[in-house]
Amino acid sequence: MKIKRNRKLYRGNKFRVIQITGLRGLLSAAFVVICLAAGFVAFPSLVLYKFWNYLAGMTSGMPEINVLQGLLLWGIFAVSYIIANEKKKYLVAFEPKTVSGKDIAEIMREIKTKSADFTEFHEVSDENNAKIEEENKDDSEKIEDKI
Numbered sequence: 194m195k196i197k198r199n200r201k202l203y204r205g206n207k208f209r210v211i212q213i214t215g216l217r218g219l220l221s222a223a224f225v226v227i228c229l230a231a232g233f234v235a236f237p238s239l240v241l242y243k244f245w246n247y248l249a250g251m252t253s254g255m256p257e258i259n260v261l262q263g264l265l266l267w268g269i270f271a272v273s274y275i276i277a278n279e280k281k282k283y284l285v286a287f288e289p290k291t292v293s294g295k296d297i298a299e300i301m302r303e304i305k306t307k308s309a310d311f312t313e314f315h316e317v318s319d320e321n322n323a324k325i326e327e328e329n330k331d332d333s334e335k336i337e338d339k340i
Contacts (some may be wrong), residue, residue, distance in 0.1 A: 234264070234267070235264075237267045238263045238264040238266070238267035239260065239263060241263045241266045241267050241270070242258060242259070242260050242262070242263025242264075242266070243263075245257075245258050245263065245266065246258065
């Protein structure tokens with residue numbers, strides 16, 4: 194049985210997930226990078242800059258900072274958060290249970306009693322294996338004829 198493959202589909206296809214072509218692709222990629230930078234870097238640093246200066250205005254002991262220092266403050270918070278939560282798991286579906294020796298013994302007893310009930314499952318002899326293989330061979334020949 195031969196499988197015909199569409200040569201156009203497989204020719205030169207390296208299964209690229211992201212493919213940037215032309216000026217439009219470059220502009221789209223630049224837009225995505227700028228939006229990510231604005232959302233995860235610039236906006237939080239601007240918020241920290243404004244919040245720090247607000248607190249500095251309320252108290253006389255704190256100096257005011259500029260935007261670059263707000264960016265550095267955001268970097269300090271981000272790195273501190275990553276270091277502090279290094280070993281914590283963020284998504285936990287369930288907590289695994291520990292099984293004691295008594296539980297394992299009980300499970301094994303149940304398996305033995307239930308397996309004794311299934312007398313209909315016997316070892317298949319070599320003759321039966323040969324019959325099954327012959328039937329499968331006939332079925333596969335019929336399928337090949339239809340194709």
